[in-house]
Every structure is written in C-alpha cells, then in structure tokens.
Amino acid sequence: MNVEVDQSRCVAAGHCLASVPEVFDQRDDDGVVVLLDETPPEQQHERVREAAVRCPSAAIAVRARDSSS
Amino acid sequence: MTEPRALPIAARAEDRPFDPAAELYELQREEGLPRVTVPSPILGDFEAVMITRYEDARSVLRDDRLRMGFVFDPEAPRTMLNQPGNLLNYNGDEHSRLRRMLTGAFSVKRVRALRPMIEEIVSARLDALSEAGPGADLVRVFSTPIPTMVICELLGVPYADRADFQHRAQVGLDVNTTREVQIRNLAEMDEYMAGLVADHRKQPGDNVLGGVVRDFGHELTDDELVGIGNMLLIAGHETTASMLSASTALLLQHPDQLAVVRDEPSKIDDAVEELLRYCAPATIMPRQAAAPMSVRGQRIEEGERVVVSILAANRDPDATEHDLDALDVSRQPRPHVTFGHGVHQCLGQQLARMELRVALPALFDRFPTLKPAVPWEEIDYRTTALVFGVRELPVTW
Ligand code: HEM
Ligand code: SF4
Numbered sequence: 001m002n003v004e005v006d007q008s009r010c011v012a013a014g015h016c017l018a019s020v021p022e023v024f025d026q027r028d029d030d031g032v033v034v035l036l037d038e039t040p041p042e043q044q045h046e047r048v049r050e051a052a053v054r055c056p057s058a059a060i061a062v063r064a065r066d067s068s069s
Numbered sequence: 070m071t072e073p074r075a076l077p078i079a080a081r082a083e084d085r086p087f088d089p090a091a092e093l094y095e096l097q098r099e100e101g102l103p104r105v106t107v108p109s110p111i112l113g114d115f116e117a118v119m120i121t122r123y124e125d126a127r128s129v130l131r132d133d134r135l136r137m138g139f140v141f142d143p144e145a146p147r148t149m150l151n152q153p154g155n156l157l158n159y160n161g162d163e164h165s166r167l168r169r170m171l172t173g174a175f176s177v178k179r180v181r182a183l184r185p186m187i188e189e190i191v192s193a194r195l196d197a198l199s200e201a202g203p204g205a206d207l208v209r210v211f212s213t214p215i216p217t218m219v220i221c222e223l224l225g226v227p228y229a230d231r232a233d234f235q236h237r238a239q240v241g242l243d244v245n246t247t248r249e250v251q252i253r254n255l256a257e258m259d260e261y262m263a264g265l266v267a268d269h270r271k272q273p274g275d276n277v278l279g280g281v282v283r284d285f286g287h288e289l290t291d292d293e294l295v296g297i298g299n300m301l302l303i304a305g306h307e308t309t310a311s312m313l314s315a316s317t318a319l320l321l322q323h324p325d326q327l328a329v330v331r332d333e334p335s336k337i338d339d340a341v342e343e344l345l346r347y348c349a350p351a352t353i354m355p356r357q358a359a360a361p362m363s364v365r366g367q368r369i370e371e372g373e374r375v376v377v378s379i380l381a382a383n384r385d386p387d388a389t390e391h392d393l394d395a396l397d398v399s400r401q402p403r404p405h406v407t408f409g410h411g412v413h414q415c416l417g418q419q420l421a422r423m424e425l426r427v428a429l430p431a432l433f434d435r436f437p438t439l440k441p442a443v444p445w446e447e448i449d450y451r452t453t454a455l456v457f458g459v460r461e462l463p464v465t466w
Contacts, residue, residue, distance in 0.1 A: 011165075012172035013414045029284075031172035031179075054404060056414040058131060 001045050002063045003052075005035045009059040016051040016060060023048055024060075033059060076105040076119065080352070080378065081457065086450035087319065087347060088394065093381040097121040102367045107376055117355075117374035121381035123406070125364050130354070130411035134362045135375060136160045137413070138355030146252060152259075154289075154296020157304070157413065160359075164412060170285045171297070171416055174223075174277040180419040183219075184427065190218045191428045195435045203465035204442050208314050212462075213239075215428055216309035219420070220302050224265060225274035234261065238306050255299075262298040266291055277301070305417045309424055311350035311451075311458030316429060318448060318459050319348065319396060321440060326398045331433035340398035341425045346405035347396050349380045350457050354409055380457075382406050436466040 003023065005016075012031030016024035022044055025034040040048055052060040080090040096103045096119055105119045120126050129135050141158040145151050151158070156168055173179065194211050201210050217235045220226075226234050240246060240254045265278065270291075273283040278298055281289070289297075320327040330340050356375040361368060369375060383405045384393045391403060408415035415421070433439065441448065442463035449460040 011168065011412050011414055012176065013408075014175075014177040014419050017177045018419070026176040026178065027173070028176075028178070029173045030169050031174075031176035032169075056131075056410045057412060 001040065001048065002065050003035060003038055003040065003048060004061040004063075005033045006059045006061070007032050009057045010055075011057045011059075013056050015054050015056070019051045019054075020044055020047045024051065039065065076107060081380070081450075081452040086452050086457070087315075087396075089378070089381045089384060093121055093378055094384075097381055097385060102364060102369070105376075107374075115374055117376040118369050120364070120375060120377040121385070122387065123382045123385035123404070124387075126377050126379075126382040126406050127410050129356070129362075129364055129369075129375060130377065130406070130409065130413075132362055133161065133412075134358060134360045135356045136359045138357055138374065152255075152292075152296040152299060154293035154298075155300040155303075156416065157300070167293075167297075168412070168416065170281055170289075171277075174280055175416050175419060177419050180423050183222075183420065184423060186222055187215075187219060187424055187427045188431075190215055190222075191431050194218075194428075195431060198436070198464075204463055207317060207462040207464045208310070208459055209461075211428075211432065212313035212317070213306075213310045215313060216306050216424060217302075219309075219424060220305050223277040223301060224262075224298055225269065225276040225279055226265065230261070237261070238302055241303065258299055258302075259295055262295040263291065265298060266294045269294075301417070304415075305420070307456045307458070308350050309421050311456055312345065312348055312421065312425055313428055314459040314462055315348040315350065315450075315457065316344045316425065317432065317439075318441075318450075318462055319344070320398075320429070320433070322445070323396060326396065327433055329398050330429050331437070334430070336399060337426050337430060338422075339400070339402050341422055341429070342402035342405075343396065343398045343400060344425070344429075345407040345422075346383045346393075346403055348457065349383050349405070349407050351407070351409075352380050352455065352457055353378055354413075377406070379406050379409075436464075438466045439464055440466065 010033045012026065014026060016033060017026050023037045023040045025036050027034055049062055052062045076092055080093050082088040082090050103119050104116055106114055107117050108114050120129055137157055137160055139158055141153055142151055156164060159167060194215055198205055198210050217238060221231050221234060237254055237258050269279045269282040270286065273279040281297060282294065320330060329336055354377045358369045358371055358373045358375060361371050386393060389403055393403060408418040442465040448462060451458045451460055
C-alpha cells in the first residue's frame with residue numbers, strides 16, 4: 001500500500017496519529033499531519049485504511065501498490 | 070410540496086433522553102431530503118434541510134459550499150455567537166488562517182503532556198466531592214468545574230479569579246436569561262478576557278493563550294484574542310461537563326459497563342469513544358448553503374439552511390450492522406460525528422477525550438458505591454438545550 005497525505009487540507013484533528021502512530025505524526029508547531037511511513041507493513045493496512053476513511057478533511061489517500069513497483 | 074414539520078432543535082425521545090426522537094428516525098428512513106421548521110431562540114423559527122444519515126452528514130460537512138450558520142457581523146451587537154476570533158464564525162481561508170494558529174496547542178502530543186495537570190484537577194474535585202458528602206450535586210461539584218479549571222489553565226486565569234470566571238461561564242450558557250443579561254454578561258467576559266490578553270501581551274504565559282500571543286500576537290488584534298479566549302471557554306466548557314455528567318448517569322444505569330470503565334484501563338479509550346457516540350452532547354450543527362449543492366443526487370438550493378443532527382447520524386442503522394441504540398463500551402468503536410466533521414471538526418477533541426479518560430475511571434474508583442441520591446425518574450435531563458446534559462445529579466455512596 002502507498003499512503004499520501006495532503007498537508008494543505010489537514011485540519012490537525014489528530015485521528016490518524018491516535019490510531020496509527022507508526023505511520024502518522026503531527027508537526028509540533030501547528031499539529032498538521034506528517035507521514036512517517038509511505039509504505040506501511042501489511043499488519044497496519046487495515047488501521048491506515050480506517051484512518052483515511054475517518055480523516056475529517058479527506059487529507060489521507062491510500063493506494064494499493066502496483067505489483068510491479 | 071408538503072408543509073415542513075416542526076422539530077425541536079434538540080429532538081430527543083420524551084422518556085429516553087439519550088435517544089433521538091422518533092421523528093428523527095422517521096426522517097432518516099425517508100429517501101427524500103426532508104425540510105423541517107426548527108424553532109430557535111436565537112434565529113426565530115427557521116426552515117432547514119435536516120440531515121440525519123451518517124454518510125450524508127459526512128458528505129455535507131466536507132463540502133465547502135456549506136457555510137457556518139452564523140458569520141461574524143461587526144455591525145450587529147456582540148454576542149456569544151457574534152464575535153471576532155471565534156472559529157465557528159468563519160469560513161474558507163479566513164477560517165484556516167485562524168485555526169492554524171491554534172491547532173499546534175491541541176495536538177495529540179501536546180494534550181498528552183497536559184495529563185498530569187488534568188489528573189491534579191480531577192483529584193482536587195474528588196476531594197471536594199468527598200468533603201461535600203452524600204447528597205452533593207455531581208454536576209456542580211465535579212462535572213462542571215473540571216473542564217472550567219482546565220480552560221482556566223489553558224488561558225492562564227489566576228486562581229483568585231476562577232470563581233467569578235465560572236459564574237460568567239454559566240450565565241453565558243443559560244438559555245433562560247434575557248438578551249440584555251446575555252449582552253451584559255458577554256461585556257463582562259470580554260472585559261475580563263481583555264485584561265488577560267493585556268497581561269499576556271506584556272508577558273506571554275506558559276499556556277495556550279500565552280503561546281498564541283507569543284507566536285501570532287503580531288497578526289491578531291486584541292479583539293480577536295479576546296474572541297479566541299471566549300471561544301475556547303464556550304466550546305470546551307459545557308460540552309465536556311455534559312459528557313461527564315451524562316456518561317456518569319448512563320454508566321450508573323449499566324453497572325457491568327461501569328465496571329469496565331473503572332477496572333480495565335486498557336479499554337478506557339474505546340469506552341470513551343462509545344460514550345461520546347452515544348451521548349452526543351452537541352446535538353446539532355447549523356449551516357447554510359452558499360451555492361446550490363446536492364446530497365445523494367438531491368438538490369439543496371443556495372441560501373437554504375441545513376441542520377445536521379449529530380444525535381441521529383451517530384445512530385444511523387445503515388452505517389453498520391451493529392445495534393447502535395445499545396450502549397456497549399466494550400465494542401470496537403463505531404464511527405461518530407460527535408465532534409463534527411470537516412474543517413470545523415472540534416479543535417479540542419483530544420483534550421476532551423483526555424479529560425474523560427482521566428475523570429471517569431477516577432470517579433468510580435474513588436466512590437465504588439456511587440449511586441443517585443434521588444430516584445432516576447427525578448433526574449432532569451436537558452433534552453431541549455443546544456447542548457444536552459443533566460441539570461442536576463445528586464449522588465450518594
Ligand atoms: C466532549 C466535549 C466536546 C464536544 C462534544 C465538542 C463538540 C464540538 C463540535 C460538534 C464542534 C463542531 C461544530 C460545528 O462544526 O458546527 C466543535 C468545534 C469546536 N470545539 Fe469542541 N467539543 C468538545 C470539547 C471541546 C473542548 C474541550 C474544546 C477546547 C478547549 C473545544 C473547542 C472547540 C473549538 C475551538 C471548535 C471550533 C472549531 C472550528 O470551527 O474550526 N471543544 N466541538
Ligand atoms: S486525521 Fe486527517 S485532519 Fe486529522 S491530523 Fe490526520 S490528516 Fe490531519
């Protein structure tokens with residue numbers, strides 16, 4: 001899986017970090033999302049997908065990784 | 070077209086204060102987007118599109134054509150709802166500019182660092198409850214002071230001023246007062262907040278308001294800073310107090326679930342999420358369409374008012390196969406819009422969660438035999454207020 005975040009959309013509600021701290025963090029000064037891992041391991045996929053769905057500003061995009069890439 | 074039905078703004082079931090009114094469930098089942106007449110003490114009666122489904126709520130709240138129901142109007146008298154600096158009065162870029170100045174202070178990490186302060190406040194309120202003795206009103210001695218004290222810490226309100234501060238906060242939320250009383254009270258709050266802001270301007274305190282003054286003071290007017298201070302109080306005070314009281318009342322009626330909250334620290338986060346979904350203290354969110362838009366292919370016209378029912382959306386049976394009318398603190402948390410959705414989603418939600426996670430287990434741990442001091446039928450829930458809650462909760466142990 002490939003994860004992308006759009007920092008300009010993020011409203012810094014902190015859900016993603018609360019649910020998958022391995023993958024998401026928040027910037028210290030304004031709480032905006034920081035992506036720690038673009039290609040998280042299998043066991044985090046479900047929580048990452050859930051975080052993407054719950055993000056209040058649709059700032060997280062998840063794509064299935066091309067098997068070739 | 071049929072005449073819109075009248076619907077009280079809070080719309081909870083008559084004898085089951087935690088449940089949506091039957092009308093809301095009826096609206097939820099309808100395929101069409103219903104229009105209802107909403108009686109409002111602030112706006113007078115108005116007609117609005119009523120959003121009751123979970124997916125509809127998420128979809129409209131993410132749509133930037135939908136604007137806040139109230140926008141700051143410098144010409145109109147200042148009221149709780151009409152003041153500069155209040156995020157709930159802004160849209161678009163103006164909103165994100167202001168919000169970005171505040172989000173850093175409410176991040177997961179920063180809130181985690183506030184935990185010891187919250188524990189201290191909770192522990193002092195438990196002592197106060199113990200001193201007050203059986204028969205004490207939990208709302209007055211425990212639920213209300215905790216969030217107020219937390220906000221006093223965020224704003225840097227000195228101890229000596231806190232009793233007055235709390236009194237003004239309470240008057241500000243009392244819907245039974247006249248407009249004149251409200252305007253006078255807000256003037257007093259503004260005056261006090263202006264003093265605090267002036268102090269922070271001289272020497273920024275080591276707290277949220279002080280931090281905003283230090284980092285963004287040059288971009289903000291004193292008026293805006295006062296509004297920010299007032300907003301933090303208004304948005305964070307009664308909602309959290311209501312959650313504490315309502316959750317306690319609810320758990321006392323579900324002793325097995327209370328035991329989970331009290332005895333299983335690993336489950337407290339999920340339990341709080343379920344309580345938030347179930348109680349939905351902020352019952353509705355008012356909006357207005359700035360341009361024509363659509364939900365599930367149905368039009369909302371430009372200028373139409375839209376009311377999102379948090380209460381109904383949190384119980385939407387289509388959102389899941391689970392029974393959402395049942396309280397189950399042990400379940401995998403079900404999604405909810407208790408903190409709203411989209412760009413205005415609650416700024417203080419991590420803080421509110423932390424207050425609940427600390428306060429509820431501590432209360433039941435300290436008073437394992439806690440129970441209401443009056444029969445349940447006599448407990449008066451604020452079912453018609455904008456913020457749901459319990460008016461009084463006399464307890465004994
Ligand atoms: C359980 C307690 C709480 C509940 C249920 C709650 C609920 C909400 C809801 C539903 C909104 C969105 C309103 C809308 O979109 O129309 C909101 C916004 C807001 N809340 Fe909370 N809140 C709680 C606690 C707090 C606390 C503790 C604070 C801060 C000290 C706070 C500060 C704010 C602010 C500043 C906004 C406006 C955000 C914006 O417009 O960008 N809230 N809250
Ligand atoms: S959940 Fe979305 S809005 Fe919240 S911090 Fe993460 S990316 Fe930002």
